[in-house]
Amino acid sequence: MARKSKGRQKVAMVKMPNESNLQVTFSKRRSGLFKKASELCTLCGVEVAIIVFSPGKKVFSFGHPGVETVVERFITRSPPQISPTMQLIEAHRNASVRELNLQLTQVCNQLEMEKKKAEEINQTRKANKSQCWWESPIEELNMPQLQQLKLSLEQLKKIVATQADKLLIQNSQAHLHSQFYASTSSGAVLPFESKNGVFNPEIVPSHGHNLGYGRGFY
Amino acid sequence: MTRKKVKLAYISNDSARKGTFKKRKKGLLKKVSELSTLCGVDACAIIYSSYDPQPEIWPSPSGAQRVLTKFKNMPEMEQSKKMVNQDSFLRQRISKANEQLKKQQRDNRKKEMTQVMFQALVGNSLNNLNMLDLNDLEWLINQNLNEVQNKIDSLKKEANSSASVAVAGPSGEVKDIAPQQEAEKQASEMNMEAMQKQPWITDWINQQQENMGFLGDDVNVPFWDNNNYNGLWSGPFFP
Numbered sequence: 230m231a232r233k234s235k236g237r238q239k240v241a242m243v244k245m246p247n248e249s250n251l252q253v254t255f256s257k258r259r260s261g262l263f264k265k266a267s268e269l270c271t272l273c274g275v276e277v278a279i280i281v282f283s284p285g286k287k288v289f290s291f292g293h294p295g296v297e298t299v300v301e302r303f304i305t306r307s308p309p310q311i312s313p314t315m316q317l318i319e320a321h322r323n324a325s326v327r328e329l330n331l332q333l334t335q336v337c338n339q340l341e342m343e344k345k346k347a348e349e350i351n352q353t354r355k356a357n358k359s360q361c362w363w364e365s366p367i368e369e370l371n372m373p374q375l376q377q378l379k380l381s382l383e384q385l386k387k388i389v390a391t392q393a394d395k396l397l398i399q400n401s402q403a404h405l406h407s408q409f410y411a412s413t414s415s416g417a418v419l420p421f422e423s424k425n426g427v428f429n430p431e432i433v434p435s436h437g438h439n440l441g442y443g444r445g446f447y
Numbered sequence: 448m449t450r451k452k453v454k455l456a457y458i459s460n461d462s463a464r465k466g467t468f469k470k471r472k473k474g475l476l477k478k479v480s481e482l483s484t485l486c487g488v489d490a491c492a493i494i495y496s497s498y499d500p501q502p503e504i505w506p507s508p509s510g511a512q513r514v515l516t517k518f519k520n521m522p523e524m525e526q527s528k529k530m531v532n533q534d535s536f537l538r539q540r541i542s543k544a545n546e547q548l549k550k551q552q553r554d555n556r557k558k559e560m561t562q563v564m565f566q567a568l569v570g571n572s573l574n575n576l577n578m579l580d581l582n583d584l585e586w587l588i589n590q591n592l593n594e595v596q597n598k599i600d601s602l603k604k605e606a607n608s609s610a611s612v613a614v615a616g617p618s619g620e621v622k623d624i625a626p627q628q629e630a631e632k633q634a635s636e637m638n639m640e641a642m643q644k645q646p647w648i649t650d651w652i653n654q655q656q657e658n659m660g661f662l663g664d665d666v667n668v669p670f671w672d673n674n675n676y677n678g679l680w681s682g683p684f685f686p
Binding site for chain 2: 276386
């Protein structure tokens, strides 16, 4: 598989010559900068304000507790305002930030797990590819292989339809029947969005993104 | 340089926190500087800590003042449009991460379902699939059928463009067969070799026969019926 990007490259510390690269760089680095600032505030409990003008003359700013507060403090050279009320507000804000950081960490961990899963699946597929020509990318197949694959797929399609009917019959609920046909013909159900299945959750156990493999229908 | 994963929470250990602060503050200021230089834009950073009554400023107090003035001179709305604090910034990041997660989950499901499809092609039962799975499987089969058909059509197109010239004779044919070769390049070696020697159409017929033998003996054949073989060979492709 071709590399998607060039990876980490050393860059000369001068204004970037290419206009569109400059735009992309700005976008990415600004985002990264704010992320670092956010982490600094969380980890070390400091107050920060960063103001950046974009190549397109827009202005981006990040501040904790807020851009205005920190900027005012700097401009007026005055010591920080500490009052009981302010402290209470501060405490509330910090609690909320703590929560958000936790959430963020959770989602990032989940994302990492899914990426690992993808890697594993890719590995298994690669290993199988040598034995089973039909698992190769369609681009790489020759005409007889394509013809054969086409026939087999059409056959499989019929079998899947039969199996689906079988499942429907196994269910005594009549309304499920009409729901199935509605979803397949109108294409209202997006493929692989198994979390949003239209089916009665009592009938179809919702295991999120499990395959349904190895567990019976009931 | 530690590459341990750092927990995203306030560091309670005083010396650890101070050490982290020094390092990260330095890194942050470096990043601001790089952004400003690389993109040729104005920027400033102000950092207040408990370690110093004076704030850390980039590029300098006067430089920062200049940028702040420029900032203040912008209309109120422009100033606040892209303004974020910890709260809003984290929410943005969470939302983005959730999107990526959903996409990855969707991709993974598609990959898993593809495996199911391949296994079904060699005869695995569909009994442990629920309705959602079957739905997705049907969609995937259709996707693949489309791709296969497209590839078939494009190969036919290429065959037609060089077939008329290829029939001329074995010599001086290499150039005409070249577009063919490109299409078949990824196919098995026997195709390649045969391709170079003989006219397109006869070669094809030979190739089928070789394939039949190959599939029958060595490979776990993914086909439901042997009758299908005959169906394949007498397709519209052959005279």
